[in-house]
């Protein structure tokens with residue numbers, strides 16, 4: 019058994035007080051010297067061997083207290099027997115050699131476009147030097163970097179620099195996963211920020227020469243994040259400099275290394291010509307997320323990797339609050355719930371389901387999941403609802419006071435809430451320890467009376483089995499409810515009901531008429547709500563609900579019902595749905611961004627999940643066709659208004675990526691997509707030519723591709739942007755995403771044969787292979803050809819970059835939804851991957867879990 023178990027946790031037997039690192043950089047032979055000032059950990063009695071992690075390191079020298087020591091590393095590290103260690107403090111010195119240029123896994127120290135950079139979370143530091151690579155070992159780091167690059171960066175404050183060298187000191191003890199080093203020919207976009215207590219902080223975004231003009235939005239986002247964290251959480255920045263570096267080859271979005279955040283260039287560089295509105299918003303959110311980690315993750319870190327949600331769930335929750343404050347809470351909540359359902363519900367309802375705090379893993383990189391991040395954030399939202407805004411603030415203040423400088427656990431986190439609010443959270447804690455999406459069934463009863471009627475809402479919860487967790491207890495589920503009268507007036511404002519038992523009833527008295535309930539307002543808990551209501555009632559809520567989330571949700575549920583009936587029974591497009599949605603789209607009192615979201619039909623994957631959930635076997639081709647017919651019908655319904663609406667949504671003047679203008683563009687482009695279904699592409703071609711920003715240009719292109727056109731626009735796009743990796747990723751992606759199901763495999767083969775397709779760059783790989791699996795009807799083509807193609811590429815990528823290959827294998831996680839033929843084909847591909855000689859631990863764990 020190669021798994022690691024939470025129950026086996028023990029504190030490390032030694033403490034590291036200070037680390038001194040020297041790097042002599044060379045692409046194929048970088049020398050890393052480390053001096054570790056250590057002592058026995060008083061929390062562990064007796065004398066213990068010293069075990070240091072280390073992978074792929076060539077040991078050159080080893081000294082203890084200045085004397086050479088003889089020890090031979092194994093594949094995973096180095097052990098120094100207790101007998102060789104003094105009973106008190108000691109200094110251990112190592113020198114190793116590594117080859118950053120040969121590092122294609124992008125973990126540890128590697129090279130990207132001639133630039134050195136690091137990625138140490140979760141267990142990458144062990145590829146740099148021998149060290150106790152675990153988050154509960156926190157030490158001060160002093161780093162000297164020597165190399166011929168003009169810019170040499172590391173964590174903390176700069177201590178001096180000269181030609182070919184620089185020194186950095188980080189005064190805050192940190193775990194090794196927050197270590198970072200960057201060296202290369204970089205240019206800074208600089209600014210300053212003065213904190214609430216008057217500390218002057220130098221801000222820099224470091225980029226490749228030529229990218230300096232793409233940093234303004236990122237810089238504004240840093241300053242907004244700093245100001246927000248001071249104002250809302252009372253958290254100030256704590257170093258003299260805050261550096262961000264943009265790197266092209268990066269496994270994920272960004273990394274919160276202390277004082278030196280490293281970003282995938284896709285997640286920080288933006289100009290109106292190169293990035294869409296959604297990307298601008300995403301960049302702002304990711305910059306905030308990484309910045310917020312400075313307190314929730316860095317100052318207070320995780321005791322072990324099982325506690326990952328301690329920093330990730332909280333930091334996602336904080337970035338969602340931030341974006342809601344800046345861009346509007348209603349739209350932000352809808353977007354977050356869309357993402358939660360698309361990724362986390364999908365995960366929680368399949369073979370990869372795991373608790374937000376898992377209790378075992380084989381490869382920790384496989385647990386940076388939607389469950390840990392997004393469900394982890396939902397749990398915090400529920401906690402806040404249960405204890406109230408004041409209780410939340412008291413708990414967070416206590417958390418920062420009590421645990422600053424520590425490596426904490428979920429138990430510590432819950433204890434803080436208990437101590438600050440007096441609430442017993444033992445039942446609530448099941449949200450952390452039990453996997454699966456609870457289902458809540460709703461029953462209504464109404465009894466009229468002379469002094470007002472009584473309305474009774476009965477809620478019944480069910481917690482379905484998940485891998486390794488066949489039975490579970492009832493959860494504490496906050497269900498926010500409001501009641502409307504038949505005129506659409508709110509007669510009971512939002513009230514949070516606490517469902518704690520398997521079945522519970524809640525009474526509302528003194529009502530003049532039978533109310534219409536609006537349940538789970540704001541999506542107050544990450545559950546599946548089962549409420550049998552008529553199409554008329556849904557249409558009523560779509561027209562009248564005073565809770566914007568539930569208003570959108572009513573439309574969404576209606577769309578799914580209509581689409582399901584079209585797919586399963588060949589029903590025609592419902593008039594109710596058409597007129598209800600059209601009314602909302604026309605309603606000028608509503609935020610354009612909200613109207614645009616309401617126009618977005620459920621995705622094909624979402625429909626497949628919905629049908630499977632209702633006991634049907636989803637037919638991907640039928641879903642694709644029905645969804646197309648639904649769009650056609652909406653286009654026909656709104657036809658006379660589309661040009662006028664687009665015009666009304668124009669955003670004259672200089673480009674702004676703020677929520678207001680972005681929402682107007684979203685609505686205008688949603689209208690353009692419909693118009694394109696009616697006019698043979700005339701409007702979209704004109705819009706493509708007239709576009710002055712990437713949002714409008716890409717929307718026009720996608721509108722054309724969706725109806726099987728856009729060849730010449732694709733060529734023009736390529737001509738304009740062929741030298742730009744980030745923009746060309748979009749060009750690759752849209753062609754795959756919008757290929758007709760029969761043409762998908764050929765499209766991918768054509769694109770991967772191009773010289774500018776490379777597996778070495780995760781963004782480019784994801785642009786094509788991520789789109790391959792996101793093209794639902796094409797990926798699930800009955801031939802199974804797309805399954806085979808993806809499996810081939812995952813096997814190839816795994817040999818170079820296991821982490822990204824493993825993440826992308828989740829394309830297969832829904833395989834049990836489909837018919838026997840498709841299941842058999844996917845199972846065959848998963849087995850083929852599993853049997854590949856030399857398969858990584860990362861991908862082996864994922865396919866093993868998917869096969870069950």
Ligand code: HT7
Pocket residue numbers: 137139140268269270271272273274307308311330386
């Ligand atoms: N804490 C980071 C998670 C992470 C990561 C980032 C980049 C490359 C590899 C990585 N492995 C884990 C990012 C975050 O949640 O903020």
Ligand code: ZN
Pocket residue numbers: 307311329330333
């Ligand atoms: Zn994070």
